[in-house]
Amino acid sequence: xxxxxxxxxxxxxxxxxxxxxEAADGLELVAGIDVGDELEAIAEAQAEAVLVFTTPDVxxxxxxxxxxxxxxxxxxxxxxxxxxxxxxxxIVSGHEGVGALVVPNFSIGAVLMMRFAAVAAPFFExxxxxxxxxxxxxxxxxxxxxxxxxxxxxxRREAGSAALPDATTTDPDGARGAKVEGIPxxxxxxxxxxxxxxVVLGDPGEIFSIRHDSSSRxxxxxxxxxxxQWIPEHPGVTVGLDxxxxxx
Amino acid sequence: xxxxxxxxxxxxxxxxxxxxxEAADGLELVAGIDVGDELEAIAEAQAEAVLVFTTPDVxxxxxxxxxxxxxxxxxxxxxxxxxxxxxxxxIVSGHEGVGALVVPNFSIGAVLMMRFAAVAAPFFExxxxxxxxxxxxxxxxxxxxxxxxxxxxxxRREAGSAALPDATTTDPDGARGAKVEGIPxxxxxxxxxxxxxxVVLGDPGEIFSIRHDSSSRxxxxxxxxxxxQWIPEHPGVTVGLDxxxxxx
Amino acid sequence: xxxxxxxxxxxxxxxxxxxxxEAADGLELVAGIDVGDELEAIAEAQAEAVLVFTTPDVxxxxxxxxxxxxxxxxxxxxxxxxxxxxxxxxIVSGHEGVGALVVPNFSIGAVLMMRFAAVAAPFFExxxxxxxxxxxxxxxxxxxxxxxxxxxxxxRREAGSAALPDATTTDPDGARGAKVEGIPxxxxxxxxxxxxxxVVLGDPGEIFSIRHDSSSRxxxxxxxxxxxQWIPEHPGVTVGLDxxxxxx
Amino acid sequence: xxxxxxxxxxxxxxxxxxxxxEAADGLELVAGIDVGDELEAIAEAQAEAVLVFTTPDVxxxxxxxxxxxxxxxxxxxxxxxxxxxxxxxxIVSGHEGVGALVVPNFSIGAVLMMRFAAVAAPFFExxxxxxxxxxxxxxxxxxxxxxxxxxxxxxRREAGSAALPDATTTDPDGARGAKVEGIPxxxxxxxxxxxxxxVVLGDPGEIFSIRHDSSSRxxxxxxxxxxxQWIPEHPGVTVGLDxxxxxx
Numbered sequence: 001x002x003x004x005x006x007x008x009x010x011x012x013x014x015x016x017x018x019x020x021x022e023a024a025d026g027l028e029l030v031a032g033i034d035v036g037d038e039l040e041a042i043a044e045a046q047a048e049a050v051l052v053f054t055t056p057d058v059x060x061x062x063x064x065x066x067x068x069x070x071x072x073x074x075x076x077x078x079x080x081x082x083x084x085x086x087x088x089x090x091i092v093s094g095h096e097g098v099g100a101l102v103v104p105n106f107s108i109g110a111v112l113m114m115r116f117a118a119v120a121a122p123f124f125e126x127x128x129x130x131x132x133x134x135x136x137x138x139x140x141x142x143x144x145x146x147x148x149x150x151x152x153x154x155x156r157r158e159a160g161s162a163a164l165p166d167a168t169t170t171d172p173d174g175a176r177g178a179k180v181e182g183i184p185x186x187x188x189x190x191x192x193x194x195x196x197x198x199v200v201l202g203d204p205g206e207i208f209s210i211r212h213d214s215s216s217r218x219x220x221x222x223x224x225x226x227x228x229q230w231i232p233e234h235p236g237v238t239v240g241l242d243x244x245x246x247x248x
Numbered sequence: 249x250x251x252x253x254x255x256x257x258x259x260x261x262x263x264x265x266x267x268x269x270e271a272a273d274g275l276e277l278v279a280g281i282d283v284g285d286e287l288e289a290i291a292e293a294q295a296e297a298v299l300v301f302t303t304p305d306v307x308x309x310x311x312x313x314x315x316x317x318x319x320x321x322x323x324x325x326x327x328x329x330x331x332x333x334x335x336x337x338x339i340v341s342g343h344e345g346v347g348a349l350v351v352p353n354f355s356i357g358a359v360l361m362m363r364f365a366a367v368a369a370p371f372f373e374x375x376x377x378x379x380x381x382x383x384x385x386x387x388x389x390x391x392x393x394x395x396x397x398x399x400x401x402x403x404r405r406e407a408g409s410a411a412l413p414d415a416t417t418t419d420p421d422g423a424r425g426a427k428v429e430g431i432p433x434x435x436x437x438x439x440x441x442x443x444x445x446x447v448v449l450g451d452p453g454e455i456f457s458i459r460h461d462s463s464s465r466x467x468x469x470x471x472x473x474x475x476x477q478w479i480p481e482h483p484g485v486t487v488g489l490d491x492x493x494x495x496x
Numbered sequence: 497x498x499x500x501x502x503x504x505x506x507x508x509x510x511x512x513x514x515x516x517x518e519a520a521d522g523l524e525l526v527a528g529i530d531v532g533d534e535l536e537a538i539a540e541a542q543a544e545a546v547l548v549f550t551t552p553d554v555x556x557x558x559x560x561x562x563x564x565x566x567x568x569x570x571x572x573x574x575x576x577x578x579x580x581x582x583x584x585x586x587i588v589s590g591h592e593g594v595g596a597l598v599v600p601n602f603s604i605g606a607v608l609m610m611r612f613a614a615v616a617a618p619f620f621e622x623x624x625x626x627x628x629x630x631x632x633x634x635x636x637x638x639x640x641x642x643x644x645x646x647x648x649x650x651x652r653r654e655a656g657s658a659a660l661p662d663a664t665t666t667d668p669d670g671a672r673g674a675k676v677e678g679i680p681x682x683x684x685x686x687x688x689x690x691x692x693x694x695v696v697l698g699d700p701g702e703i704f705s706i707r708h709d710s711s712s713r714x715x716x717x718x719x720x721x722x723x724x725q726w727i728p729e730h731p732g733v734t735v736g737l738d739x740x741x742x743x744x
Numbered sequence: 745x746x747x748x749x750x751x752x753x754x755x756x757x758x759x760x761x762x763x764x765x766e767a768a769d770g771l772e773l774v775a776g777i778d779v780g781d782e783l784e785a786i787a788e789a790q791a792e793a794v795l796v797f798t799t800p801d802v803x804x805x806x807x808x809x810x811x812x813x814x815x816x817x818x819x820x821x822x823x824x825x826x827x828x829x830x831x832x833x834x835i836v837s838g839h840e841g842v843g844a845l846v847v848p849n850f851s852i853g854a855v856l857m858m859r860f861a862a863v864a865a866p867f868f869e870x871x872x873x874x875x876x877x878x879x880x881x882x883x884x885x886x887x888x889x890x891x892x893x894x895x896x897x898x899x900r901r902e903a904g905s906a907a908l909p910d911a912t913t914t915d916p917d918g919a920r921g922a923k924v925e926g927i928p929x930x931x932x933x934x935x936x937x938x939x940x941x942x943v944v945l946g947d948p949g950e951i952f953s954i955r956h957d958s959s960s961r962x963x964x965x966x967x968x969x970x971x972x973q974w975i976p977e978h979p980g981v982t983v984g985l986d987x988x989x990x991x992x
Contacts, residue, residue: 698936
């Protein structure tokens with residue numbers, strides 16, 4: 001049984017996670033901390049792992065506080081780029097046996113989609129990405145779509161794949177969408193979607209597609225639980241769920 | 249039994265149609281004419297209806313030739329816009345009982361998709377169009393996608409529908425696609441597609457979609473046959489398959 | 497402004513509808529009645545239309561009570577078959593100007609799907625229905641899928657369509673699904689679906705599909721609102737949303 | 745440059761393959777053999793690898809003939825089960841450096857779909873398989889669907905996954921389809937499909953799907969070419985394209 005505390009327990013992800021942790025095998029929720037609470041409560045509750053969903057301005061220092069006390073962290077706060085990950089590595093290097101797992105996307109479905117898209121991409125002549133979100137989203141394309149296109153482009157470069165065929169010479173209004181490292185990305189914004197994405201691959205006489213439709217925050221919970229179950233046995237700094245899911 | 253001649257019999261659509269006519273109820277193929285042949289052969293074969301698939305530069309005069317002899321025409325040649333249709337009306341008005349049917353799209357599936365999209369559009373808050381074609385296509389978006397978006401926009405205007413919700417403020421690379429009369433249109437170009445289109449409509453808590461995938465010229469044949477079976481009983485000038493299919 | 501009362505106001509559909517009525521143009525919520533409340537409250541609130549979501553055992557008598565007082569009813573309670581509809585006609589015939597609308601399915605998306613499927617069915621050689629629901633559903637196929645198949649079968653009979661082609665001679669485990677009036681119906685039960693359905697139609701070289709995905713009760717609200725806005729101007733007894741949506 | 749001969753060169757797969765081999769990097773077509781030709785022509789043409797698409801009754805002996813002469817074989821003939829594979833191993837063990845590759849399915853898309861389905865299956869609560877074929881197919885479900893379900897079931901057993909949730913108690917006509925090792929499999933038969941399959945996986949709040957649509961024999965050619973390019977460097981007996989595609 002791993003004793004787990006949640007940082008940012010009153011936020012949407014934090015509160016949904018608390019319920020999932022309580023229902024999960026091998027995890028025990030021992031503390032829920034939010035703005036105004038003392039971090040000391042984590043130590044008092046003898047938490048062994050902390051799930052961090054606080055805002056970017058405080059999350060790093062809170063993670064450091066935990067790691068320095070030998071408490072594992074799973075970080076769901078966004079914005080942990082290369083620089084912060086390097087700093088985490090430094091902190092962890094001084095505390096044997098402690099683990100930090102940075103998770104840009106807790107959706108196992110999204111992680112599998114990206115992985116499968118990258119594996120499949122070199123086998124097909126064509127590949128495009130379509131992402132569909134609710135119309136209140138302010139940016140296009142989505143971060144997941146960009147990351148997917150980057151992984152596809154990288155896989156094709158490594159495999160020596162040819163450029164995508166495209167004879168388009170007339171497209172006055174931009175129907176062909178955005179290009180992310182050469183991969184076309186299309187963004188739909190329609191009421192009724194929460195977060196969906198489809199990767200479409202094509203060869204002569206065949207179409208292969210991978211699609212993920214997420215309709216609620218619940219869909220992140222299996223990823224949250226898997227991360228917390230995994231971290232106690234995996235010291236060091238890890239980025240992404242791929243290793244947790246043993247996709248590598 | 250309607251005696252049918254094909255003009256442009258050696259072209260791709262003409263030759264595929266000849267086989268379909270021979271297999272169809274109530275139609276009899278009596279002549280196949282192509283470049284170098286005399287139109288007189290149509291009269292000699294006592295054709296009652298002529299299917300026109302010749303090039304735009306000759307198709308109009310050939311249609312006139314037929315109509316003036318009391319022979320019905322079904323015109324599949326592209327580029328018969330408002331002006332030419334008006335001219336056809338003039339010709340037909342002088343020849344009682346003769347019919348001309350101009351068909352921009354023989355695909356019953358495409359016609360149904362456009363019709364259903366227009367009917368459904370006012371009932372949903374959001375609507376977008378995705379068209380998928382082979383990567384040798386030079387223009388984007390496709391003519392069918394543009395026509396679909398126009399019909400959707402017209403239906404929403406008539407119903408007094410609100411503008412589509414879209415909070416996008418950041419889209420540096422154009423992932424949101426083209427706007428045709430305010431309706432987003434996205435064009436994919438991938439090997440493996442021939443001609444596909446999907447109309448996606450959304451409301452809170454639901455997505456409604458209409459999709460048509462065409463993988464061969466064969467898919468136009470039911471429309472060709474229906475047009476030829478219909479024209480003998482329908483004098484005057486008609487545009488599109490909607491009336492033939494009794495969708496009006 | 498139509499003054500609306502909700503019968504069964506504390507149930508799931510009733511409470512969701514109350515919020516939708518308050519937000520809708522031309523409707524004013526004046527009373528919410530549930531078990532234990534007196535119907536008299538409807539009259540006292542001077543309701544002009546009543547939305548009925550009570551249980552089958554009481555809904556008919558409550559509807560009669562309203563109609564006899566000249567109050568329109570929109571009935572969402574299930575189980576209003578031919579017999580009860582006939583009884584409603586009798587009641588209504590004695591009360592000029594009052595209207596009763598019986599709605600087996602408030603989902604505009606589902607109604608459109610059924611309508612489009614029936615219109616399209618005679619134009620294609622093949623047609624099958626796939627419905628997808630959450631795995632807690634106890635019956636298969638769904639009522640909507642059965643109704644869709646019946647409408648498809650009826651449309652094909654009227655059009656004189658041939659039987660569906662199917663060369664299957666070996667299917668030991670029943671992979672071909674159920675047959676409803678000759679139309680194959682397949683039922684998926686998977687976590688992540690609420691209520692989805694797809695109608696797949698095929699001809700040589702083309703596939704046409706109509707799909708509806710519903711992910712929340714919210715998706716019924718546009719149908720509830722449309723029904724309540726429509727009923728004051730439409731005396732007599734009407735069944736289904738088709739006429740409300742002007743699909744006939 | 746690998747010198748390739750085709751056995752069964754006049755059959756549909758053989759003749760399509762011949763064209764693909766001629767167009768492929770690193771392969772040279774040196775002989776096309778069919779019924780009535782002498783195998784000796786293979787040796788005379790100095791073929792280094794032979795693609796076998798002959799009928800099951802002769803394919804094994806032909807493969808043995810090649811292997812005993814140090815010529816690699818890629819076997820596309822169906823029906824090479826465990827017993828024949830064991831016999832191939834015996835033959836190959838006596839001829840160092842020679843390779844035999846048995847390929848039940850040359851479609852890279854189908855191979856990827858099966859692989860991805862098996863990888864993803866343990867991460868989701870629900871999973872079902874839908875296969876769609878032309879209506880002239882006599883058996884249901886398809887061999888690929890059965891194999892996919894077996895791989896899914898095996899992956900879930902190994903991962904200790906729970907049984908699929910399914911509350912169905914009423915399904916008088918078999919809408920829930922076939923069960924293959926506990927995995928529901930649904931078979932559609934509609935004009936317009938050649939060979940399609942979709943694997944649908946679900947968790948609370950999300951649906952993940954993998955789909956492959958094949959519309960022509962051409963779609964097998966990348967797999968044929970990859971197999972022929974791979975075999976000269978891989979002695980011994982190998983089954984399936986997984987290793988060729990480096991998916992293992």
